Amino acid sequence: DGLGKIVTRARMDTSDEKRIVITELPYGCTTESLMDSIEKAARTGKVKIASINDFTSATVNVEIKLPRGVYVKDVVDSLYAFTDCEKTVYCNLLVIKDNMPVQMTVTEVIEYHSKQLLGILKEELEVERAELMEKLHLRTLERIFIEERIYKSIEQMKTEEAVNKAVKDGFVPFRAEILRDITNDDIDHLLKIPIRRISLYDMNKNRKEVQAINARLKEISHLLKHLVDYAVTCLDGIEAKLNPATIKRRTELTNIRTVDVKTVVKRDTSLKYDEKNGYLGTAVSGGTELLKITPFDRILYVRKSGIYTVTEAPSKVFVGPEMRWCGFADKESLSKVLFTILYRDPQTQYVYIKRCKINAYIMNRDYFFAPDGMEVLHIDTRKNFSFALNYVPKPRVKILKESFKAQDYMEKGLKALGTRIVSKEVQSVTVE
Template sequence: AKFDMSDEKKIIITELPVDTTSESLMNSIENAYKAGRIKISSIDDYTTDHCQIEIKLPRGVYAKDIEKALYAYTDCEKSISCQMLVIRDNMPVAMTATEIIKYYAKKLTAIIKDELEYDQGRLTEELHARTLERIFIEERIYKKIEQMKTAEDVVKAVKKGFVPFKAELVRDISDEDVETLLRIPIRRISLFDINKNKDQVAAINKQLKEISRKLKHLKDCAVDYLEGMLKKFKEEELVRHTQIQKFNVVDVKAVAKRDIPLRYDDKGYLGTGVSGGAEVLRVTPYDRIFILRRSGIYTVCDVPQKLFVDTGMWYCNLAEKDVISKVLFTVIYRDPKNGYCYIKKCRIPSWIMNRDYLMAPDGMEVLHVDTREKFTFTLKYKKKPRVKILSEDFDSANFEEKGHKAQGVRLSDHDTESISVQSADAQIGLFEGSK
């Protein structure tokens, strides 16, 4: 479709796409509006002889803002597959317009080649005949048959007379050639014009030379033929009604706006269809999200309508590799068998969709996950005989970053009871958009 966007608060559709009516186009625009894909105030059809569909825009929305969305979500842009079923070699074949043009281009060059070769053969025979006639008369070979008594002797005498001139002949002389020469009337022999014969031979040789050139450049001949055909038509009959333009592909994902709230409630449900709860971030239907559960399992999946991820979710963000790969995850976990605590600092460079990964080794209890570059925390140990130190402070900056598949570093040899993270107010939330 073609738009008139001279008024920034209004779009007028002046041309419809192929195989589309004003009614069907308006229905597609209304459906996109109801689905929340585009924002419009009203749509009216003033079409008469020419298309005129007027779209008015609401406050804060301008024509340039929804132009790409109209092409992406409505019938304002339609793709057409130009594929035709034709009969080729007595068989039905599906071909594109390009393939058909190539096929007929080859066929045209083949026809031109056949015609040129036919003309070449005809002119060669004519050259042979003119040469025989000249030699027959000029060298008076006809005199040698006067004493011959049989037809066979006559033919032999004529052929023998041409032996000294064999180099001048196009091909060997045949019996048919002899018969043709013998049918030349006496009057024509007496009035034979040698200069006229030479002119005829020169003209034939010139034509043969031109044919040889064309046979070496068949494509150029085909182009010349087509250009000659075009000259036979009137200029107004050759006006193109379509336009050749390069279209930029409108990516639906690129024009989609992140205006759908992704919520997480106190029951452990996450999704765009969750009512109530906290808004984690805003997404589009085409986004993918990274989820780190309380258990330390992380997953990348499409934006869910409603997904149970359990309470205490540690982290949630858009699953864009250039974003997630920059996040430094610090995981503090405990071994339930002996109560020892470990710390692991890593980044997540890659993943496979809808697959569960462990941030901590299997069977470990995740106590805390942090995304700050550095923070301090305190481990409190269980009271046991001979245990004098009941708490110990740590700084995450003192531990090195490792690969996401590596084991953590043990913090102490004491049975840990709990953990408290200092400066927690600096990390308001691990959810993107909650800051």
């Protein structure tokens, strides 16, 4: 309806599995801009090509040759996703209406112009009807003036007033046949009729002309009652006069399969963590490689303190030493990760366990697994593991170490409080 967006694509010849020939460009694109976008994507590793050449003359002809081991089916989607082979045109129909800029839809524009067309056609028909009525009036006056020899009554008149009066008096018996009152202009028209025309007056010709006028008046009356049908007929007539070659659609309308950039790009960028310096990212020179990622991945990392954050693929971010966990932050990946958090209350020295999954988050915002003021002792992503609590030595405490299994505790919501393991002061936690 004129608002929204249209996706346009280059037309490609992919008959040769080792070569792509672009034969048509998307709207708003030139061969130079297209080649620049392809070369840029190739430099960043998003599209694999061996060479690109422009052989455009009268028609577009941009040839892309593929390297060894790469075929057309491996490259086409990447060209649509990362280059100007696919362009999105955003539509915003802004028009001047009543001397003011107004955003309208195509339907509203058509409705507006349809009403305007109906108004113009109605005015044209009414003007034509008025002209025909005037013409019919004059033909009636001429017929009566000549057939009834009213012109004879003015032969003895010596003044203009007397002549006009004689003519008007002559039409009194025929008042029912006259369409309107006789004016001085009508009398002037009658008096200007030459003698030759009076002598050669053809009554049949006048009758046929009057019949034609009445037929057209009847037709106009019908058209005014069916104005919409008349407007459609007029538009059909205009369309019939157009050259079909000039109004033929030159683009192809089709449902384009959307290319998801995330599925096209390959995970070949290393995400490294330098434990010594505490930096995480794709631009970290040293450290250990944790994942292979793409620029479109979201990464969740958990610091030693129990604070976790979700960001776009980081270039280089400081997370501190002893990072607890790092992984993909998409829903499918996180749904498989069960976090087990052991934390201690600094006031009572009691240790709590909390098992939960991360189902929702806001980008670039810090979250804390444990309640405020708690001290996180350990974070684990294994479903089954054992840990031991080392109690604070006291005179009546005989057992100073006790083992537990994480799987014995139920999974809770992310915002829920942890479960107190024992009512004893804990000095440290040992994970087995």
